[in-house]
Structures are given as C-alpha cells and as structure tokens.
Amino acid sequence: MPQKSFRQALNEALHHEMGRDPTVIVLGEDIAGGAGASGQQDAWGGAFGVTKGLLGAFGPLRVRDTPISESAFVGAAAGAAVTGLRPVAEIMFVDFLGVCFDQIFNQAAKFRYMFGGKAVTPFVLRATYGAGTRSASQHSQALYPIFTHVPGLKVVIPSSPYDAKGLLIQAIRDNDPVIFLENKLLYDTVGEVPDGAYAIPFGEANVLREGGDATIIAFGRMVHFAQEATAILAAEGIDCTVVDPRTTSPLDEDTILETAEETGRVVIVDEANPRCGMAADISSIIAENAFGALKAPIMKVTAPHTPVPYAPNLEAAYLPDAKRIAEAVRKTMAYRK
Amino acid sequence: MTGMQLSREKLLEAYRMMRTIRVFEDRVSAEMASGDIPGNTHLYAGQEASAVGVCMNLVQSDNIASTHRGHGHCIAKGCDVHGMMAEIFGKDTGICRGKGGSMHIADLSKGMLGANGIVGGGPPLACGAAMTAQVLGRDDVAVVFSGDGAINQGTTAESMNLAQVWKLPVIFAVEDNGFGEATASSFVVAGEIVKRADALGMAFAKVDGVDFFAVHDAAAEAVARARRGEGPTLLHIETPRYYGHFSGDPDNYRTAEEKAAMRRDRDCLTTFRRRVGEAKLLAESDLDAVDAEVQAVIDSAVKAARAAPQPPLDSLTTDVYVRYP
Ligand SMILES: Cc1ncc(C[n+]2csc(CCOP(=O)(O)OP(=O)(O)O)c2C)c(N)n1
Ligand SMILES: [Mg+2]
Numbered sequence: 001m002p003q004k005s006f007r008q009a010l011n012e013a014l015h016h017e018m019g020r021d022p023t024v025i026v027l028g029e030d031i032a033g034g035a036g037a038s039g040q041q042d043a044w045g046g047a048f049g050v051t052k053g054l055l056g057a058f059g060p061l062r063v064r065d066t067p068i069s070e071s072a073f074v075g076a077a078a079g080a081a082v083t084g085l086r087p088v089a090e091i092m093f094v095d096f097l098g099v100c101f102d103q104i105f106n107q108a109a110k111f112r113y114m115f116g117g118k119a120v121t122p123f124v125l126r127a128t129y130g131a132g133t134r135s136a137s138q139h140s141q142a143l144y145p146i147f148t149h150v151p152g153l154k155v156v157i158p159s160s161p162y163d164a165k166g167l168l169i170q171a172i173r174d175n176d177p178v179i180f181l182e183n184k185l186l187y188d189t190v191g192e193v194p195d196g197a198y199a200i201p202f203g204e205a206n207v208l209r210e211g212g213d214a215t216i217i218a219f220g221r222m223v224h225f226a227q228e229a230t231a232i233l234a235a236e237g238i239d240c241t242v243v244d245p246r247t248t249s250p251l252d253e254d255t256i257l258e259t260a261e262e263t264g265r266v267v268i269v270d271e272a273n274p275r276c277g278m279a280a281d282i283s284s285i286i287a288e289n290a291f292g293a294l295k296a297p298i299m300k301v302t303a304p305h306t307p308v309p310y311a312p313n314l315e316a317a318y319l320p321d322a323k324r325i326a327e328a329v330r331k332t333m334a335y336r337k
Numbered sequence: 338m339t340g341m342q343l344s345r346e347k348l349l350e351a352y353r354m355m356r357t358i359r360v361f362e363d364r365v366s367a368e369m370a371s372g373d374i375p376g377n378t379h380l381y382a383g384q385e386a387s388a389v390g391v392c393m394n395l396v397q398s399d400n401i402a403s404t405h406r407g408h409g410h411c412i413a414k415g416c417d418v419h420g421m422m423a424e425i426f427g428k429d430t431g432i433c434r435g436k437g438g439s440m441h442i443a444d445l446s447k448g449m450l451g452a453n454g455i456v457g458g459g460p461p462l463a464c465g466a467a468m469t470a471q472v473l474g475r476d477d478v479a480v481v482f483s484g485d486g487a488i489n490q491g492t493t494a495e496s497m498n499l500a501q502v503w504k505l506p507v508i509f510a511v512e513d514n515g516f517g518e519a520t521a522s523s524f525v526v527a528g529e530i531v532k533r534a535d536a537l538g539m540a541f542a543k544v545d546g547v548d549f550f551a552v553h554d555a556a557a558e559a560v561a562r563a564r565r566g567e568g569p570t571l572l573h574i575e576t577p578r579y580y581g582h583f584s585g586d587p588d589n590y591r592t593a594e595e596k597a598a599m600r601r602d603r604d605c606l607t608t609f610r611r612r613v614g615e616a617k618l619l620a621e622s623d624l625d626a627v628d629a630e631v632q633a634v635i636d637s638a639v640k641a642a643r644a645a646p647q648p649p650l651d652s653l654t655t656d657v658y659v660r661y662p
Contacts, residue, residue, distance in 0.1 A: 029518065034590035036521030043590035044519045067489035067525035068456050068517050099457065099492065134376030134427070136438045138454030306657045310438030311427035312375050313647045 001192035009161040009193045010050045010126075010182070013168035014088065016197040018058050021086060024172055026051055027064040027073055028090030028126075035065045047092040048128060048187055070096060074125065075103035078177070081123035082111055086172055093139045094127040094181060108177040109152035123177040124168075129157075130183040130221060130271060131308045131319050140308035140315075142272040144219070147179045148248040149276070154178045154202055155249045159223035161191040163246060166200030173199060183221040203250035207259070211239030214329050215259040217282060218244060218269035226269055228322035233329055240329060248278055253285055260286045264295035265332040269320050274302040296335035299328040340390070340553035341616060348619055349627060351393050351549060355385040355606055356631045357418060358409040362580075364635050365408070365425060365439075369584040373643070375427050378439040381409030383579035386605035387512050388413035390552025391480055391572070394560045400448045400466035402459035402481040406512075407452025410482050411442050414449045422638035428645035435648040436656070456517075457490025459483055460509065464496050467505035467563075478506040478563040486517025488530055497571070501537045506563035508556065509534070509571040512546065514578035519590045534571035546576030547603045550612060577603040 004012070018024045032055040033044030045052025055063040066073040070091060077087035091097055097104065104125065111119035131140040147155045154176050158164040164182070171178040208223065209230055218226040223244045230240045241259050245252050260266050266286055270279035279300035286298055301320045309315055343351070362382040368374050381388070384406070392401065392413035403410040411421055416432060424431030425439050432442055443451035450466060453459050463481035470477040487493055488511055500507040511530055515522055534541035540562060542555040552574060559570035577599045581588030588596070613619040 030520055033519035035519075036524030037516070037519070037590040038592045038595045039590040041590075043587075047518070065520050065524065068486040069489045069491065071491045096455065099455065099490070134438065136376070136436075136441055136454065138440065304654055306654050309436045309648075309653060310376070310424075310433075310441070311429075311431075311435035311648045313427075313650065314435065314653045317650050317653050 003190050004193040006161045006164050006189050007187040009165035013165045017172040024086045025062040026088045027066050031090050032065050070100040074100040078108035078123050081121045082119050086122045088124040091127040094129040094143050095138050095141050105150050109150050120175045121177050122175045124171045126180045128184040129181045132185050136310040137307040145272050145277045156180045156247050157220040159220050159244050161193045166198050170199040202247045203252050205243050205245045205252035205255040208242040210241050213239045214265035215241040215263045216267045222269040222271050225322045229325035232326045257290050260290040261293040264293050267299045267328045270302045296332040299332050301325050301328050340550035351389050353627045354389045354413050358385045358412050360631050360635045377583045379406040379583050380580040381406050383577040386549040386552050387546045387574045387576050390549045391510050391556040394556045398477045400450050400479045402450045402463040403452045405440050415447045416444045416449050419638045423642040423645050426642040429648040430645040456487045457492040460493045460496035463507050464499050467507045476564045480508040482510045485513040485522040500569040501539045504568035507569040508559045511573050513575050518582045530573045540570040543573040546574040547605045547608050549609050
C-alpha cells in the first residue's frame with residue numbers, strides 16, 4: 001500500500017469527495033491563498049497545506065477564500081448545509097471557534113432536533129488542535145470535550161493517515177454536523193493509505209494492540225504516545241491493549257467496556273484539560289458499567305487544569321507523554337497485585 | 338501640536354522608537370531563522386510609523402490593545418525591550434514570565450493590554466478600557482490597533498457601534514498592510530474602510546502610514562477628540578508589511594519586484610530622516626547616534642535573553658486564578 005502523509009491523506013479525501021459530489025464545497029481563510037495578490041495563486045493551500053490544489057481542480061465557486069469573519073462563514077456553511085450543499089469549513093486553529101460558537105452550538109447542532117427531525121445538516125468543520133508547537137494559550141487547545149458535550153454534533157479525532165482519510169470521507173458523507181479535529185503535529189506523519197476512496201464508520205474504535213495486562217485508551221496524537229509507552233512496558237513484561245476510539249461522539253462504548261472487562265486495568269490519555277474531559281467521561285462510563293471487572297482504579301493522564309504555556313520547558317511539562325503514560329500503567333499494575 | 342512642532346527630544350524619541358522596532362524585528366527574524374526562538378512570530382517591520390505616530394500622542398495611563406503583530410505596539414507604548422526579547426525566547430525574565438510569548442506580550446502597568454492571538458480580540462477590550470475611563474471620570478483614551486483583515490471580524494463592527502453610541506474615548510487604528518495572511522485585502526474587504534465609520538457617524542481619517550508626521554497629526558486630532566469626550570475615531574493607516582505573514586511564510590504570493598519596490602519606496606525610517614533633514618530639525622549625525630544606541634540595546638537584549646533561565650517548572654500551574662479554591 002502506498003505511504004502517504006496525514007496531510008496528503010486529508011487532501012485526497014477532499015479531492016475524492018469534491019470530484020464525486022458537486023455539492024461539496026470548501027471554505028476558509030487562505031485555503032487557497034494569494035487571492036488578489038501579485039504572486040503565486042493557491043500560494044498556501046490552507047495554513048497547513050491541506051487544501052492545496054483544490055482551487056485549480058474545482059475553481060473559486062467551490063473553493064472559497066473567506067474574509068476573517070468566522071461567524072459569517074461558519075454560519076454560512078451551516079445555512080448552506082441545511083439547504084442542499086455539503087460544506088467543509090476550515091478553521092486554522094480550534095481556538096478560533098471561540099468567535100463563532102453560536103453558529104455551531106445553537107445553530108448547526110440543533111436544527112434537526114428543534115425542527116422536529118425535518119432538517120439534515122451535512123456540515124463538516126475542520127480545525128487543528130493541540131499543544132507542542134510553542135504557540136501558547138490561544139493556538140494550542142484541545143477543545144474536543146466542549147464539542148462532545150453538545151448533542152447534535154459528531155466529533156472526530158484521527159490519529160493516523162489511514163484514519164484521517166477514511167474518517168474525513170465519512171464526515172463529508174455524513175448527514176450530521178461533524179467537528180473534525182486534526183492534531184497539527186501529525187500532518188507530517190506517514191502511513192499506509194490506499195489510493196481509492198473509503199469511509200470509516202463513526203463510533204468504531206480501533207484496537208491497535210492487544211495485551212492482557214492493562215488497557216490504554218487514547219485519542220489523536222496521544223495514541224502515538226500510548227504506543228510508545230507499550231514498548232517501554234513490554235520490556236518490563238507488561239503487555240497492554242491500546243484502544244483509539246477515533247470519534248468522541250459517537251463513542252464506541254462497547255469496545256471500551258469489553259477491554260475494561262478483559263484487562264481490569266485502564267489508563268485513559270487525554271491531551272485536553274482534565275475537568276469534564278474525555279478521560280473523565282470514559283472513566284465514568286467504565287466505573288458505571290464495568291465496576292466489577294476493575295482490578296485497580298482507573299487512571300487518567302491529562303494536561304493540567306491550566307492554559308497552554310509558551311516556554312518550551314513548561315509546554316513539555318504540560319503535555320502527557322509516553323513516560324507519564326507508562327508510569328500510570330505501572331501504578332495500576334502495582335495496585336492490589 | 339503637529340509632528341513638525343515636536344521638540345528635538347520628542348523627535349529623537351520618535352525616531353528611536355521606530356528604529357528600535359525595526360532592529361528588534363530584524364533581529365527576531367534572524368534569531369528565528371537560527372532556530373533559537375520557539376514557535377512563530379509575526380513581524381511589524383515596515384509599519385513602525387503607525388505604532389509610534391499614534392503612541393507619541395498617548396501617556397502611560399492611556400491604554401492600547403494590540404494584535405498578533407504586536408511587538409511594535411508594545412515598544413511604542415513603552416514596554417521594556419529586554420523583557421520583550423526574553424519573553425520571545427521563552428525565559429523566566431520575560432515580560433510575561435515566559436508564559437505568553439510573542440503573541441501575548443502585555444504590560445498593564447504601561448497601558449499595554451496585550452498582543453492578541455485572536456484576530457478581532459482587541460476592539461472590545463479597548464472599548465472596555467475606554468469605559469473604565471468614562472465611568473471613573475478620567476480623561477484616558479484607549480487605542481485599538483488592528484489589521485485590515487480584522488475589520489471584517491464581527492467584534493470590530495460591534496465595537497465600533499458600541500463606541501459610537503456610548504461616545505467612548507476609543508481610537509480604532511486600522512493598520513492596512515494590504516494583506517490578511519496570504520490574501521489581499523482587496524479580495525475580502527468590501528467598500529472603503531473609512532466609510533464603515535462614516536456610516537455610524539464616527540469621525541475618521543485616512544493616512545499614509547509611511548509618514549510618521551501624517552500618522553502623528555491624524556492621531557493627535559483623534560486623541561484630542563476622545564479626551565474632550567466627543568467619542569471615537571477610526572484611522573485608516575496604510576502601511577507596507579516587509580516580511581511574510583509569519584516567520585515561516587514563503588511569501589510567494591507577492592512578486593519579488595513588488596517586495597523590493599515596497600522596501601525601496603515605502604520606508605518610514607528613511608522618510609522620517611528625509612523630512613526632518615529637509616526641515617532642518619535634526620542632523621544626520623543625531624540620527625546616526627540613535628541608530629548606534631539602538632543596535633547596542635538590541636544586542637544586549639538578545640544576549641541577556643539567551644543567558645536567562647527558563648521559567649521554573651512549578652510556574653506551569655500558578656497564575657491560573659487569583660485564588661483557587
Ligand atoms: C479569530 C481568528 N481567525 C483567524 C486567525 C488567523 N490569523 C492570524 S493573523 C491573520 C490575518 C490578520 O490580518 P490583518 O488583520 O490584516 O493583520 P496583519 O496580519 O496584516 O497584521 C489571521 C487570519 C486568528 N488568529 N484569529
Ligand atoms: Mg493586514
């Protein structure tokens with residue numbers, strides 16, 4: 001199978017779906033770049049290069065560089081979705097959704113319910129998330145718990161190029177509003193990605209590794225750290241299962257509960273802040289439904305309850321890493337042997 | 338007082354600040370390229386006359402709100418250059434203790450409400466600072482610097498209306514460098530920016546941001562109007578942006594010729610030197626001496642920033658709240 005970057009996988013998904021379905025459009029700031037300028041057109045292809053080449057292939061009616069007016073263009077995407085298009089809006093950093101929450105939370109998310117099931121809102125909002133790029137408090141958050149909290153939204157966090165492509169295709173074909181979050185430090189990661197189109201259903205976790213001693217559940221970039229931790233632990237004779245739920249809403253509770261029943265020791269890794277986050281959410285689901293199988297308290301490895309700092313040493317301390325994950329697994333193993 | 342009537346000391350101060358910003362930004366660019374500064378920066382080089390032309394009319398108790406391209410505003414409002422450089426290097430001696438970085442430099446004691454990572458974050462904050470002055474009966478004013486791109490943000494439109502109906506002492510200093518990131522403002526800004534103010538009945542002026550004196554005089558009028566309690570003004574300041582949008586920007590959407598012509602024909606420092614020379618206000622040697630002093634200050638700031646310690650790890654969890662629980 002061909003090796004491709006996470007970025008290229010997403011780009012292919014957009015090319016496939018725009019080619020297949022003329023109602024798919026993309027819009028966002030500098031998703032082409034160079035508009036109205038003297039030099040190169042499609043100069044950026046998005047701040048992270050994900051939408052490169054779409055302008056040339058599909059033209060400016062369907063590939064729209066927007067003003068810096070997130071409320072207007074995200075809301076327009078929601079309005080277009082409910083009237084016959086399948087818009088994919090790009091917001092460079094999930095943090096910027098702060099300026100257009102209403103259009104997401106009160107509008108797109110609720111049309112279907114408020115209108116008695118009559119609305120279909122096939123709307124995708126792509127945004128980057130995550131710390132580790134020395135971009136400080138307003139460009140580094142992992143806000144997926146906030147979106148997960150809102151009924152009506154689906155929330156996707158791919159961890160590999162393969163998943164990125166299949167999940168984005170699913171997001172575009174899906175008839176509900178989808179928040180699609182891309183960790184910016186994964187764009188250059190490479191993996192096997194088929195050339196053709198394929199969709200990965202939402203709510204189906206990926207079990208990356210099976211081991212009988214403990215389970216590590218992680219999202220996005222944290223999946224890679226979880227994998228690293230299992231290598232460290234394997235050398236110590238601790239064999240772990242790694243589960244990547246891939247979507248936080250819907251959440252594959254079955255797979256999570258099955259693995260909790262099997263290993264009885266669970267560590268949940270979440271790069272978001274700890275309060276009301278995914279780690280807290282999943283641990284409550286396990287505590288409620290698989291309490292009898294637990295051999296140790298569920299451990300959470302998360303960022304602290306602070307904004308993301310700028311200084312590299314502080315930011316490194318902020319983020320979970322393989323060492324902290326391995327330490328948490330050792331703790332669950334040591335509990336009532 | 339017009340810019341041309343400023344005292345010799347004031348003129349030298351204005352030139353020193355503009356030169357400081359230029360050298361600071363060129364140096365940050367060089368240090369970024371060598372990989373010693375974490376993350377990204379948005380450089381203000383080319384736009385110096387805007388920040389300095391406006392801020393020469395302010396006093397310390399006046400407030401400014403800034404943008405992601407904030408270094409120039411910080412320097413013009415009196416932030417410590419050593420503390421700024423250390424902040425950008427992510428050090429404990431930084432003006433925000435290394436927690437904020439380039440995009441969040443702030444010094445409330447100097448009336449600098451912060452650079453801002455959110456486009457359109459500043460206008461409401463400046464309205465707030467102006468409201469504080471209004472409620473407490475002070476004659477302080479607030480200035481919000483924002484870009485041509487930010488003019489399209491809802492917060493800007495809302496703030497302009499709020500300022501006008503409440504007669505807030507605010508100046509909306511719109512720095513039009515022709516671009517929001519890689520997109521030309523002509524592509525995304527409908528109509529004329531000043532007409533957005535006009536539609537609200539707000540005073541406005543359009544000025545050449547390459548000319549310190551033009552900016553200074555327009556800002557002087559706006560600040561005086563605000564201090565008299567006659568409400569806000571929008572200044573549309575046209576400036577060049579010398580570097581790409583951010584430090585890693587290939588800036589391929591502008592031709593090499595366009596960029597060379599911009600640096601050649603639209604330089605606020607050479608323009609300033611020419612104008613004060615023609616009017617016989619300052620001698621070349623005075624200005625050369627400032628250049629040398631500024632260079633020494635920036636060299637020392639970089640040296641100190643490099644040598645400074647990283648923030649202590651326990652500062653990760655401090656300062657989230659004043660008190661918690
Ligand atoms: C709400 C929000 N949207 C988008 C961005 C990304 N962004 C950072 S700077 C910028 C362009 C701003 O253009 P302008 O206001 O003209 O300021 P300039 O960069 O030219 O100084 C954009 C889109 C952001 N930081 N915040
Ligand atoms: Mg601009």
